[in-house]
Amino acid sequence: MIPFEEAKKRIKELRKEIDHHAHKYYVLDDPEISDVEYDRLMEELTELEDKYPELKTPDSPTVRVGLRPIDSFKEVVHEYRLFSLDNTYSAEEVTQFDKRIRETLNINLVQYVCELKIDGLSISLKYEDGLFLRGATRGNGFVGEDVTENIKAIKSIPLRLRENLSIEVRGEVYLPKDVFNELNKIRAESDLQLFANPRNAAAGTLRQLDPREVSKRKLSAFFYQIVEPERYGLKSQSEQLGFLKTIGLKVEPNYEVADGKEDVIKFWKKWSGLKTSLNYAVDGTVVKVEDFHSQQELGYTTKAPRWAIAFKFPAEQATTKLTGVTLGVGRLGTITPVAELDPVQLAGTTVKRASMHNFDFVREKDIRIFDTVVVEKAGEIIPQIVRSISDKRTGEEQRIDPPSQCPVCGGQVGKEREEDVALKCLNPACPAKLSRRIQFFCSRDGMDIEGLGEKLVGRIVEAGLVKRPSDLYKLSEGDLLELGEGIGEKTAAKLIEAIEKSRKNPLFKLITGLGIPGVGSKLARDLSNYFGSLQAVISASEKELKEVSGIGEQLASDIRNYLNASGVREEIEELMNYVNTQEESVGGVKPLRGLKFVVTGTLPSYSRKEIQEKIMELGGELVSSVSKNTDYILVGENPGSKEGKARSLGIKIIGEREFEEMVKS
Structure with missing residues (x-):
């Protein structure tokens, strides 16, 4: 057993470290470590406090859910506390959980409901007479943030329930994986820092101050709990989930009723292998006692219900050797260190390279060439280095220092602003920056110049034919033919034709x-x-x-x-x-220029995408919510609450026929 004074010192260190990471995770939405690493710290602290209960204090991380939210949004005091869950990673601990439940209830077999644990952001919503009233984040469980306007921008959350109920529900906001991938693609093209995982992106999005930005990111949500479910005649968790679906709220569809711990473990094993098939990130299962009367009898600890536990999936991590570092230069000059690895299998794919984010991260984590490192897939998608294993060092490891000059052009490097994290090449004529810039200019979202891909752009830049995008329009077929191998007269002619075609782009x-x-x-x-x-x-x-x-x-x-x-x-x-x-x-007259439109309901002749594209093509601007700045609301069948709000604000309400009259040439 660890001596008292040593335990006292370690407890102090753990609390400081856990508080730091809790602040990064809950307050700043910018986690530095994985859930597995965080849980290990909590487990160590819990064990020490159990051995020395006299060292446990009211402000210990083990007796509270999180930290006080930041003041960017109005605070919401939760009438009913939002508890967190105790975690387990092993079948043995689930067996102990089941044994405790059975002994407390004095029964031989307990029915549980197993649900997939969505890796997102917890929310609590209130409805009054069926209408959405308020949305809040969990915060520290007692006080959250009012995100009502942002919740309205999430299309999977109904503004009116199917029944006129006054009810409070809890759920999880998440970002679908395909949306996450597209969002990171756009951010990469704009040279913005990538989101590490869908959860981080969802949390950052829900806390945007502008609901219009939230609407663009296509968040979604699943619901799993009703405050005081007995008021609605419900007696069990499975009934509760069915009721949530009945009133129009989205429920994760893969839950199952389990007869005893064997079924619980079987469900966990099944979804450990199937989780990557889903379009949303899940990091485990939530196991809940099915019967509400039994839940009440079991009660709560200071931070979690005794009748539920999070049975987490094994971390998608692997150990391998870091053999080298490649430095990439983006179109705005950002220099990014990428780890070259001995190939390793991770989440069904072979990983040879992994992100190290930036040089501050490399320094803080003390990652070195020839280190044995732990690699994981952030959000099961992007390979990244988690940490090095210093115990396995041989003395041959080499420090990874920031470059003193650009790895491509040899130019000066530095940070544009003192508070920046990114190290950049400051040479405006850097060929790497130029090549990336030209590639982006020619891309499908840009000027869409067919045939000018990464390799050919690189050759054109290397040959000195193009020093900036405007030089593309000075190229001749003869210039391209001088590139030699792979560029014949037919190819050169097609490229010049594609460049000429782009002159008339919108x-x-x-x-x-x-x-x-x-x-x-x-x-x-x-x-x-x-x-x-x-x-x-x-x-x-x-x-x-x-x-x-x-x-x-x-x-x-x-x-x-x-x-x-x-x-x-x-x-x-x-x-x-x-x-x-x-x-x-391009496209003639723009009759809707400067006009803001809200579209609601189902139109007879247009799909939602078709009408949105037409409005934008004709110069109009689409907004997601009705405000005093809205010029028109275009209404179809089943328009919902937006039409009522438009009437109260005196906004012009039109149907499809009136819209067609407006845009006649």
Whole structure:
């Protein structure tokens, strides 16, 4: 048994470390360690406090759920506390859990409900007479944050229930994996930091101050609990889940009623192997006593129900050797360290490379070349280094230091701002930056120049034929033929034809191709529709930029700074000599320019996607919620609560026929 003074010292260290990680996770939505590592710290602290109960204090992490939320949103005091769950990773501990339940209830067999544990963000919603009233995050279990407007932007959550009930429900907001992948793709193209996993992305999204940004990210939610379910005549967890579905709330469909611990373990084993087939991240199963009367008899500890436990899946981790480091340079010059690994199987794929995020991360985790490292798939998708195993070092390991010069051009490197994490190449003429920039300009979302892929762009840049995007429009077939191998007359002619075709592209494709940080194709279209010309966009003040839906103060500043950067304005002005820069010159008259539309209900002649695209093509702007700034609400069948709100605000309400009259040429 560890001596008292040593235990006292270790408990103090653990509390400090756990509080740090809890703050990063619960308050900042920026976790530094995996759930497995966090749970290990908690387990060690719990064991020490159990051995020395006199060292347990009221502010220990073991007796509270989390930390006080930040003040970005109005605080919500939960009328009924949101508890956390105790975790287990082994069948043996589940057996002990079952034994304790049976002994307390004095029965031989306990029925449980096994549900998949969604890896997202806990929420509590209130409905009054069937209408959505308020949404709040869990926070520390006692006090959360009011995210009502953001909840309204989640389309899987009904604004009106199927029954006129006053009810409070609990659930989990999550980001589907396919949406997560697309979101990270867009962020990579805009040279923004990638989200580590879907949970982190969901948490960050729900805490956005602008509901319009939340709407763009396509969050979803599952529900699993009703506050005081007995008020609605419910007697068990499976009845509760069925009732939630009946009133129109989304329930994770794979739950099962289990007869005893053997069925519980069987369910856990089955989904340990099947979890990657789902389009949402799950990190275990939740095991709950089925009968509500039995739940009440079992009660709660200071932080968790005694009648439920989280049976976590084994971490998707593997151990391998880090054999080298590759330095990548993005189109904005960001230098990223990527670990080269001995091939290892992880979550069904062979992993040879893994992200190390940035050099601050490498330093903090003390990761070295030739280290044995633990690799995991963040959100079961992106391979990343978790930590090194220093006990296995031989003395041959080499430190990974930030480069003193750009690995591609040899230019100066540094951080653009003191608070930045990213190390960048500061040479505006860096060929790696240029190559990436040209690739993005030619991409499908950008100017969509068919045939100009990564390899060919690299050859063109290396040959000195192109030093900036505008140089593409000065190329001749003869220039391309000089590249030699693989470029014949037919290929050269096709490439020149594709370049010529791009001159007439819609303005929003040009704006996308410019690679303005934070501006993807959707926002580029909004900028094009709002300002009408490239000249107006590049001349807009921060105040004018903020008038465009989806652009807040920080993004407006980032756009303005980028457009003012050395060489950027000159390049844009050069491009204006070769390509379309006027919204009016493509697609004719824009009768909806400057008008904000909300679409609700089902239209007779258009799908939701078709009507949205038509509004944008004709210069209109789509918004997700009705406000005093909305110009029109286009209403179909079963419009929901938006029509009522529009009437109360005096917003013009039109149907499909009136819309068609508006847009007649």
